[in-house]
Amino acid sequence: MTASRASLDLLYSDTEEELRFAVRALLADHCAPATVLARAESGRPHDPALWRTLASGIGAAGLLVPEKLGGAGASHREAAVVLEELGRAVAPVPYLTGCVLATEILLGCDTPEAADLLRALAAGQQVCVPALPLTQAPGAPLPQPLRDTGGGALTGTATSVADATAADVLLVLADTGLYAVPAAGARLTGAVPLDLTRPLATVTLDGTPGTRLADPATARAAVAGALLSGAGLLASEQLGLAEWCLTETVAHVRGRHQFNRPIGSFQALKHRLARLWLDVASARAAARAAADALATASPDAPLTVAVAQAYCSGVAVRAAEECVQLHGGIGMTWEHPAHLYLKRAKSDSLALGTTGHHLGLVADFAELPAPA
């Protein structure tokens, strides 16, 4: 068993709080629940104007990109704070897919083409997402690579690709390495997603030309590292989502009167919400630990990420479910935003590995093997 590092920093720095304030203010102005719902109903959930301000205005897109490539040279700790706020607003933006997963993959490729893409990505000029299923987990076998039919002409399909419809460039894992493929050259078939705020598509390539970014071994290592970061930072999105559900539900039960008293004065409801608060406080510690372990490239990071994912997925789902239940009939309506959070939470619990998958990783890393 690996020793836990004594220097794990689980607090938020002043800079991180300033970043949170900026992102929260932007989302309050441009990403109110009614706006998110209206966009989802229109079939085009992504908001390009919101994205431009978040990506280049605030500079959130390049947090993980080094300064020499035009990024902020920040760390997973700052990206985690952005994701907390995006989760709190169920914001329909390609941040986790583009600014965490694709960015980490590109950072693992040591080629000029990858560096060029990182520059465009950090500046918010281009959106780039990996052509991998959203369910792809760290430590799980990768899907069958697409086929290079000669000279980087790629053929095959990738399913359940999140945010592909918002992307300019797709990162495609093929048998001869990793390729950047213009999204315009691919056929995207939109699916009907459970989570209305994160569109899914099947990506089909038929001899589509791509630019090679890495050889197969480098590509696989880069993808593995990116999946670890993605899973670790998803915990922060789940934390923000759970916090919104808790805050919203507490406000509701304080104001809603039945039996001539606020329903929040009934002990049955108080105990449920107190337990949920405890869960959210614990999720914060787990998510912060994962972000800090990734930021410091701790050897303990794989275990800390697995712990955070095994814990935070359940908390987010529970928070959203409690939000629906404790809102009563209101929580069951299409009009109230609770369902957007429930759908995101449930979908997030499948993204980047289920709780069960991450418990299996904990068994490996903590040396608690399954029965023979």
Add this chain to the structure above:
Amino acid sequence: MTPTAEDLAARTRALLAAHPPATTSRPDFLAARFDAGLAWVHYPEGLGGLGAPRSLQAVVDAELEAAGAPDNDPRRIGIGLGMAAPTILAYGTEEQKRRFLRPLWLGEEVWCQLFSEPGAGSDLAALGTRAVLDDTTGEWVVDGQKVWTSSAHTARWAILIARTDPTLPKHRGITYFLCDMHAPGVEVRPLRQITGEAEFNEVFLTGVRIPDAHRLGAVGQGWAVARTTLMNERVSIGGMRIPREGGMIGPVAAVWRERPQLRTHALHQRLLGLWVEAEVARLTGERLRQQLVAGQPGPEGSGMKLTFARLNQEISGLEVELLGEEGLLYGDWTLRRPETVDFTGRDAGYRYLRAKGNSIEGGTSEILLNIVAERVLGLPAEPRDDKDIAWKDLAR
């Protein structure tokens, strides 16, 4: 001028130079430390302190630990240090502070707490032990029964709350006393608990006479004084850094690793779930500790006891099952009276049974959930009708 960290380090080194731990007896060293104001630096001068910020105690402790100095065995005198002393400091007369604090800190006089009663647990303010003033002698005469009293059999003194006016609503008719445990009429009986041990006692008070000079605070002010005691009870929680697998999960994980023949798939899933929860609880405690160090205490402290109570119970329950046939056995049922509490010692069966108390002692989990809901989340209190009724008219 309040002393700085440098001042305190210098004073501690001077103490160590004048009273080298290697050649000084433990009682002499502790007495010299108290008189140098290095016992609890946030206490006033002359009472074992120097009026320094409480956080600077760590400076003194680090110097003393490095020099191998003896301590005052805080586990043995925890109730005195954690509960009686801060209350005496806050409400005591000068005479009471001078009389009681020094022997308390030195461990010469052990303290216990006479608060809970068979009829007053979560609703402590409903307590029925009576104290009546004897006008002829100016003494209080106390009759009643207290329960769940740890250290009563070793204690010389007790902090005691009793009802002095049953015609007032329950919170207003209580007075706080310092009770001599050697006084006639104090009877201590071991209270055997489900583990077979008797960590606690029942204390029967029959015509016990307490001089008015041992009343702490004004007559009828006892509830406010008791709140000071109870708030200090919770301060100590959540201060320590715990290593991974440092709690109850450690022994179970060790059994899992060492004895593969006991493993099943169902137990594996439960073990992993609890391992993750224990690790997250550890991180939550560590985050709370970092907040305290940074001077930004968060409300998480009020929740940690809830989490640990539940986890200790689930983990120890899993351990008994994991052990299979061995889980049918128990170390032994001898009625012992341990001087300090040990939550994790002994075997799995003991841990399982002792952990049941974790969600009852020091505030039940149900009451703590109410506290979190009301003080952290701002949810309204349940409507209640007991606040304005005379104590004597309450249902019981």
